[in-house]
Amino acid sequence: MTRGRRNRESLPIRAALGTDGTMTLNPADSACAEALRGRLSQDLFRPVEPRYLEEPRGLFKGTAGLLALPRTVEEVSELIRAAARARVPVVPYGGGTGLVGGQICAGGPAPLILSLERMSAIRAVHRLENVIVAEAGAILADVQAAARDAGRLFPLSLAAEGSCRIGGNLSTNAGGVNVLRYGNARDLCLGLEAVLPDGSIWHGLTRLRKDNTGYDLRDLLIGAEGTLGVITAAALKLHPIPASTGTAMLVVPDPAAALELLTLARDLTGDGISAFELIHGEGLAFLDETLPDVRQPFDARPDWCVLIELGLFAGLDAQDMLVRLFETAAARDLALDGVIAQNEAQRDALWAVRERIPEANRLIGAISSHDISLPLAAIPDFIARAGAAVARHGDLRVNCFGHLGDGNLHYNVFPPRGRSKADFAAQREAIKRMVHDLVYALGGSFSAEHGVGRLKVGDLERYADPARLAAMRAIKAALDPHGIMNPGAVLRGPAD
Amino acid sequence: MTRGRRNRESLPIRAALGTDGTMTLNPADSACAEALRGRLSQDLFRPVEPRYLEEPRGLFKGTAGLLALPRTVEEVSELIRAAARARVPVVPYGGGTGLVGGQICAGGPAPLILSLERMSAIRAVHRLENVIVAEAGAILADVQAAARDAGRLFPLSLAAEGSCRIGGNLSTNAGGVNVLRYGNARDLCLGLEAVLPDGSIWHGLTRLRKDNTGYDLRDLLIGAEGTLGVITAAALKLHPIPASTGTAMLVVPDPAAALELLTLARDLTGDGISAFELIHGEGLAFLDETLPDVRQPFDARPDWCVLIELGLFAGLDAQDMLVRLFETAAARDLALDGVIAQNEAQRDALWAVRERIPEANRLIGAISSHDISLPLAAIPDFIARAGAAVARHGDLRVNCFGHLGDGNLHYNVFPPRGRSKADFAAQREAIKRMVHDLVYALGGSFSAEHGVGRLKVGDLERYADPARLAAMRAIKAALDPHGIMNPGAVLRGPAD
Numbered sequence: 001m002t003r004g005r006r007n008r009e010s011l012p013i014r015a016a017l018g019t020d021g022t023m024t025l026n027p028a029d030s031a032c033a034e035a036l037r038g039r040l041s042q043d044l045f046r047p048v049e050p051r052y053l054e055e056p057r058g059l060f061k062g063t064a065g066l067l068a069l070p071r072t073v074e075e076v077s078e079l080i081r082a083a084a085r086a087r088v089p090v091v092p093y094g095g096g097t098g099l100v101g102g103q104i105c106a107g108g109p110a111p112l113i114l115s116l117e118r119m120s121a122i123r124a125v126h127r128l129e130n131v132i133v134a135e136a137g138a139i140l141a142d143v144q145a146a147a148r149d150a151g152r153l154f155p156l157s158l159a160a161e162g163s164c165r166i167g168g169n170l171s172t173n174a175g176g177v178n179v180l181r182y183g184n185a186r187d188l189c190l191g192l193e194a195v196l197p198d199g200s201i202w203h204g205l206t207r208l209r210k211d212n213t214g215y216d217l218r219d220l221l222i223g224a225e226g227t228l229g230v231i232t233a234a235a236l237k238l239h240p241i242p243a244s245t246g247t248a249m250l251v252v253p254d255p256a257a258a259l260e261l262l263t264l265a266r267d268l269t270g271d272g273i274s275a276f277e278l279i280h281g282e283g284l285a286f287l288d289e290t291l292p293d294v295r296q297p298f299d300a301r302p303d304w305c306v307l308i309e310l311g312l313f314a315g316l317d318a319q320d321m322l323v324r325l326f327e328t329a330a331a332r333d334l335a336l337d338g339v340i341a342q343n344e345a346q347r348d349a350l351w352a353v354r355e356r357i358p359e360a361n362r363l364i365g366a367i368s369s370h371d372i373s374l375p376l377a378a379i380p381d382f383i384a385r386a387g388a389a390v391a392r393h394g395d396l397r398v399n400c401f402g403h404l405g406d407g408n409l410h411y412n413v414f415p416p417r418g419r420s421k422a423d424f425a426a427q428r429e430a431i432k433r434m435v436h437d438l439v440y441a442l443g444g445s446f447s448a449e450h451g452v453g454r455l456k457v458g459d460l461e462r463y464a465d466p467a468r469l470a471a472m473r474a475i476k477a478a479l480d481p482h483g484i485m486n487p488g489a490v491l492r493g494p495a496d
Numbered sequence: 497m498t499r500g501r502r503n504r505e506s507l508p509i510r511a512a513l514g515t516d517g518t519m520t521l522n523p524a525d526s527a528c529a530e531a532l533r534g535r536l537s538q539d540l541f542r543p544v545e546p547r548y549l550e551e552p553r554g555l556f557k558g559t560a561g562l563l564a565l566p567r568t569v570e571e572v573s574e575l576i577r578a579a580a581r582a583r584v585p586v587v588p589y590g591g592g593t594g595l596v597g598g599q600i601c602a603g604g605p606a607p608l609i610l611s612l613e614r615m616s617a618i619r620a621v622h623r624l625e626n627v628i629v630a631e632a633g634a635i636l637a638d639v640q641a642a643a644r645d646a647g648r649l650f651p652l653s654l655a656a657e658g659s660c661r662i663g664g665n666l667s668t669n670a671g672g673v674n675v676l677r678y679g680n681a682r683d684l685c686l687g688l689e690a691v692l693p694d695g696s697i698w699h700g701l702t703r704l705r706k707d708n709t710g711y712d713l714r715d716l717l718i719g720a721e722g723t724l725g726v727i728t729a730a731a732l733k734l735h736p737i738p739a740s741t742g743t744a745m746l747v748v749p750d751p752a753a754a755l756e757l758l759t760l761a762r763d764l765t766g767d768g769i770s771a772f773e774l775i776h777g778e779g780l781a782f783l784d785e786t787l788p789d790v791r792q793p794f795d796a797r798p799d800w801c802v803l804i805e806l807g808l809f810a811g812l813d814a815q816d817m818l819v820r821l822f823e824t825a826a827a828r829d830l831a832l833d834g835v836i837a838q839n840e841a842q843r844d845a846l847w848a849v850r851e852r853i854p855e856a857n858r859l860i861g862a863i864s865s866h867d868i869s870l871p872l873a874a875i876p877d878f879i880a881r882a883g884a885a886v887a888r889h890g891d892l893r894v895n896c897f898g899h900l901g902d903g904n905l906h907y908n909v910f911p912p913r914g915r916s917k918a919d920f921a922a923q924r925e926a927i928k929r930m931v932h933d934l935v936y937a938l939g940g941s942f943s944a945e946h947g948v949g950r951l952k953v954g955d956l957e958r959y960a961d962p963a964r965l966a967a968m969r970a971i972k973a974a975l976d977p978h979g980i981m982n983p984g985a986v987l988r989g990p991a992d
Binding site for chain 2 (some may be wrong): 126128131172175177180184187196201202204207208209211213214215216217219223224240259261266267268269270272311312313315374376377392403405406407444445446448450451452459460463464465466470471472474475476477489492
């Protein structure tokens with residue numbers, strides 16, 4: 001039993017016990033900065049610019065922090081070791097695009113903000129093995145480009161890909177539009193290099209497809225949102241680039257028909273579906289209202305449509321296949337209308353409809369937005385019941401869209417036209433609770449792809465299985481006994 | 497910080513401290529049996545038959561134990577809770593087919609052997625969602641059959657599928673022949689129901705494809721070989737059944753050409769390759785020597801060949817595609833000869849060549865056998881260097897075959913014809929060490945798919961990254977503070 005010993009190994013320097021017996025952390029203040037600068041190279045540190053203290057939704061705002069920009073895993077190790085010794089909180093920082101506040105310590109002592117932006121190298125591309133090794137600070141789009149340059153596909157793809165960083169994608173187990181076919185970030189990772197909360201370096205950059213030698217530390221760090229250590233590099237899976245791709249937007253009578261269409265497309269193409277996105281009529285109306293430059297394919301705006309992308313091999317033609325799919329679906333009343341992109345520009349135009357909906361949502365201003373997932377079969381029921389429940393809160397608008405193939409909906413509630421979300425601030429919590437309670441009752445999740453961060457800590461406490469939550473707390477305490485790693489994210493920290 | 501509290505919650509009843517300060521466990525003896533019978537239904541217990549104390553390789557043999565056969569997760573919970581209270585070791589028992597002794601407590605106090613064989617129900621098939629929910633004791637072949645009955649594929653497939661149980665497959669993160677395309681057991685699992693070492697039940701049978709709400713307890717239990725809890729049921733992914741399948745055996749000049757052939761097949765078919773197995777000429781010679789009834793496709797036994805299986809959709813014909821692959825490969829000197837199965841009987845005959853090699857190996861009797869994986873690009877180098885190193889131990893025979901697509905080789909060393917493995921017993925450790933050291937030097941793993949069990953605990957200590965090993969020990973101590981779950985497997989137990 002090494003547990004007791006581990007705890008005693010590193011004696012606290014300035015730790016203080018709070019009155020409730022929990023450990024408190026010390027701020028990364030000027031004294032801490034001096035101490036760190038003494039041990040580490042001066043140019044590792046920079047004044048904190050405001051962008052490191054803000055996040056896209058404006059829900060969390062940090063007030064202070066010490067910014068460190070390490071260039072090597074050894075420097076990350078030194079920084080964490082020093083922070084552990086000084087009992088200073090550490091916030092790992094990637095692209096800053098997270099939507100649940102995992103990157104911002106808004107309360108408690110000022111943190112050491114550990115930005116991976118200088119560790120952005122593509123360390124290697126193993127073409128024969130279909131593996132790319134990237135440092136945590138590599139921008140997702142750069143990883144995609146490096147793969148493409150090698151004639152391969154790195155399929156992780158999401159709205160923030162031009163600025164998010166692969167370390168953050170892994171820490172939050174990012175999803176996006178290609179999960180249906182290729183899985184989420186966890187499914188695309190073979191090995192990690194990481195620094196654990198005691199500063200030790202885990203050299204785990206394996207390129208192996210099979211390695212059954214003990215507990216899966218990789219998948220534990222992936223999705224832990226920086227609370228169990230800092231990912232510094234990853235060995236990632238590449239896929240072949242489909243020889244023929246095709247994109248279509250089909251009008252469907254309702255979400256149940258969209259699910260039947262998905263099954264039909266699967267029966268027809270096997271693993272050939274790269275994306276299957278549900279789009280709601282309200283989202284199209286929002287585009288008309290706020291972004292009229294977005295060209296929409298259907299003059300009569302449909303209530304529901306789906307964006308399908310196929311990627312095929314072996315001489316198959318994706319456009320032909322989409323025609324076949326449309327004809328079969330139309331014969332079964334699963335598709336009422338449809339357009340198939342004939343070239344890259346038309347493909348981009350169809351994707352723009354899907355991808356600019358979040359922007360339209362922001363311009364309208366949601367009262368409450370939800371990143372939920374459901375068992376596929378429960379989706380039509382959820383949409384019907386949630387809609388009825390929202391209606392009880394007034395004449396609200398709902399935009400319900402997302403990655404239908406994964407059961408992942410972005411279910412967002414908006415004020416009626418002419419009213420502002422501020423008018424409904426008092427109802428926000430009740431609506432959120434209603435949506436999440438219903439999701440829970442139907443076997444779904446209150447966070448499909450965005451993670452827990454600081455925004456959903458209360459939801460995790462409310463909805464998580466108690467045995468699992470207890471196990472999570474035990475793991476956190478075992479790996480990070482001083483609670484320095486991203487305190488307050490995922491699990492309530494000592495200061496919360 | 498709940499860590500300290502967790503430890504104090506359940507006070508030991510009969511725990512004893514060893515002279516080295518570690519906790520010792522108590523045997524599941526008649527007094528323990530009486531105590532358990534007092535709380536639990538009589539018919540949960542049965543006398544231990546020898547089969548629960550033996551394993552296929554005969555390397556580990558238990559002497560005693562108390563056999564419990566729970567029917568529900570609640571009964572499993574009661575049993576574990578009682579064992580935790582009494583500080584009695586618990587060995588979860590599936591199909592008993594594991595090859596590394598994870599299912600046998602050979603030393604230390606007699607364990608409670610917790611067989612899942614009565615929990616063998618298929619609880620549900622969700623056809624639309626491509627999900628099957630099976631209890632841990634379900635035989636793998638029965639899970640496959642239930643999926644097939646629903647028009648779906650459960651792709652986990654391995655030699656022991658007629659007797660291994662899905663709970664054991666998950667606990668060992670089983671691999672097999674379809675990993676290349678569909679992943680290993682971990683990749684096929686969406687959710688778990690499990691009992692943790694304190695007896696608490698984790699109700700985690702989610703069917704969600706996306707659920708980013710905290711630490712990945714699922715993937716931690718998968719591959720933990722029963723040392724962190726007992727899996728009682730799982731929600732598993734199903735796939736579409738390929739519309740056209742085809743099987744071929746192609747003669748290749750050498751392993752490097754086999755890898756190029758794999759890349760070629762991928763470029764041609766994308767995700768269409770279901771299996772890509774390397775077969776060694778020595779394996780064919782072993783079949784001739786021990787199993788002459790196995791019909792081999794090539795009269796002149798080749799040095800190297802590969803077994804390829806394609807599964808295609810969308811109107812593609814797998815046999816046509818195999819012809820195209822063969823012709824392209826032959827033009828590039830990657831394939832020297834080949835046969836393509838024209839019907840199911842021919843397919844079975846080709847697979848029999850691959851699948852009966854382990855039986856032939858057993859009849860010959862290996863001095864040392866290794867379940868290793870390597871980065872794909874390192875395989876030719878490994879085969880050459882290991883062969884040269886083996887030759888320094890004498891005129892030994894090597895049979896090197898396996899799941900080439902996953903970088904997973906079964907590298908087995910045999911005595912020369914006419915000699916027995918017993919003659920080389922003294923060299924066994926040196927050969928094993930040489931193979932594993934070389935694998936390690938090339939970035940590979942000493943256990944690709946069989947796990948650590950009790951056989952490879954020393955290898956794990958030797959080759960594992962120290963930071964990862966420390967994290968594993970901390971996790972084990974945190975989740976199983978009394979060390980009752982499968983002690984001595986994966987990590988050295990207090991009694992070892």
